Amino acid sequence: MKLNVRAELVYAFQSATQVMISIEPARSLDQTVLSERFSIADTQGLVRDFDEITGQRQVRACLEGEQTIVYEAVVDNGLRASLPSDAQEHVWNDLPSECLPFLLPSRFCPSDKFMRFAQREFADLGSGGAKVNAVLDWIHTHVDYVAGVSTAETTAERTFVDRAGVCRDFTHLGITLCRALNIPARAVSAYAWRLNPPDFHAIFEVYLNNTWWLVDPTRLAPVEGLVRIASGRDAADIAFMTTSTACECRQVSVSAEAAEDQS
Structure with missing residues (x-):
């Protein structure tokens, strides 16, 4: 496109x-x-x-x-494709070295604190794609998109408690849960077609089937209209x-x- x-x-x-x-x-x-x-x-x-x-x-x-x-x-x-549910995750030994930092906790994504929850909620779903899509469904069901609830200091842990936030908060929570499932996940800033109101958009991507897949945890913009700007561990790495x-x-x-x- x-x-x-x-x-x-x-x-x-x-x-x-x-x-x-x-x-x-x-x-x-x-x-x-x-x-x-x-x-x-x-x-x-x-x-x-x-x-x-x-x-x-x-x-x-x-x-x-x-x-x-x-x-x-x-x-x-x-032609951007949506993440397939049968996309397979990798054991750590098979990952490219540049993926390894995106398995670890970071400033806004304390994935080590979510291991028990993520494993209990999503670990038995089979493929990595199924797990990530289940994480996206969980966020869509349990977290409300509300401006003004969060600040520039809000972490995924706070969003998990408040159950509300904006795109950066949805993204931090999605990254955190994926990393807690041993799936590399990184934050992405993007231009987003059909995002209303228009703005820089925070989304994330996961590494499965030997490639990075863009996903929008807010479901506010179609994946085919995303233009990647920057990627990193969390919002601190992708500020405009x-x-x-x-x-x-x-x-x-x-x-x-x-x-x-x-x-």
Whole structure:
């Protein structure tokens, strides 16, 4: 599917501030950036980073005053498939080494505290795909999508108690339960077609059948319209903007629309 994606960020920096910006879609085997434009008034000293394993990209800069950052692209994300229930999980010895960090607890995903619950609730379901889909069903049934319940510090443990949150909270809980089942799971930031209201979307992916599968625990956006930006252990690794000191966010607008040319 071809998608037009766009992000506009307006920030005010009181003094020279170091920033990392992650709003460009990954250049990876499952999606192709056909054209793009990155615009920022202060281009002096920009550094571009590229992760050869994930295709993830970011821009580093030192910014001061009010800055407007605009990114536009046309992306072909191919034919994204939903996770099949018969997808098989791997024993640890068969996993690529880059998957191993995504088996472990992280700041927002304390999977070691969920081992007993996850094993009791999901371990007897057979294949890894069946277990992950059962986790997604459980979250859909037991957790409400409610803005304002959580904060930037909310962990999966808190969401499990509150049974409410937004996309990052759903994602942290899904990752936590999958890792507690010994299934590698990592957080993903994405542009999302048909997400309402439009925004950067937090989802996750699991490693089964020798590949990563994107899943949306909120069920607010179809998988075929997801454009991967960044991936990591949890939300701390996939923020669209990370700054060295406090700053003021004045505007964030995001869109993802089907391109008219789908040939």
